[in-house]
Amino acid sequence: MKRLAYLLLSYATLATSCSKDNDARPLGPKEYQVEYKVTSTAVESDYVSYTNESGGTTTLGTTALPATYRFKRTMKQGDNLTILASIDGGTAASEITCAILLDGKEVKKETGRGVDAQAVPVYVIGE
Template identity: 90%
Template sequence: MKRLAYLLLSCAALATSCSKDNDATPSGPKEYQVEYKVTSNATVSDYLSYTNESGGNTTLSNTPLPASYKFKRTMKQGDNLTILASIDGGTAASEITCSILLDGKEVKKETGRGVDAQAVPVYVIGE
């Protein structure tokens, strides 16, 4: 009976450790293709700021829309990507949408509406 219990516990431990290995989010650095997309029913974003390839911020003003920014960046779990885009002096029907894509897959999207519409999606690696 002890052998059977030991065998069952060993199998359960092995199955659990294998399951965790397969489901775990990698915490080591990985290179990603990052893309930001900004669309709007307005023709210009008065303010646009995004996390760039070095992890710093790039800030632009009076940016023609739609706009797209692509680059490669090596990131690890806990690193983040952020984009903020706004319209100043729009109308109640104004809209601006920002999307964050990693390796071609959309991971975060946000739409702002109204006179001073803004969208600020944030994505954290491993989220």
């Protein structure tokens, strides 16, 4: 009997937590102001690639840092945003940081360190 009560309680807790999660996630498409920020101890990045306003990929070669990319994009739950930036030939103390902001709020940030440092944050809508 204790086992049955435990299973029922576990199921009720799981069902409740799932419904709360779903309530907090956007159900349909929404327009977001997307912003990517790239900063570094280096003066330039040898490579930057990011998910753009159409959901495709924009790739850039040598780019002066710091750099910021902004656009509006309509997205729904499960769509993702990614940015990759790297420095080539730095030192052991070199750092590069990429941040993803949605509607002015930072949702993901990553820092890479070392000679060939790279940062690759990925954010999934509804995460």
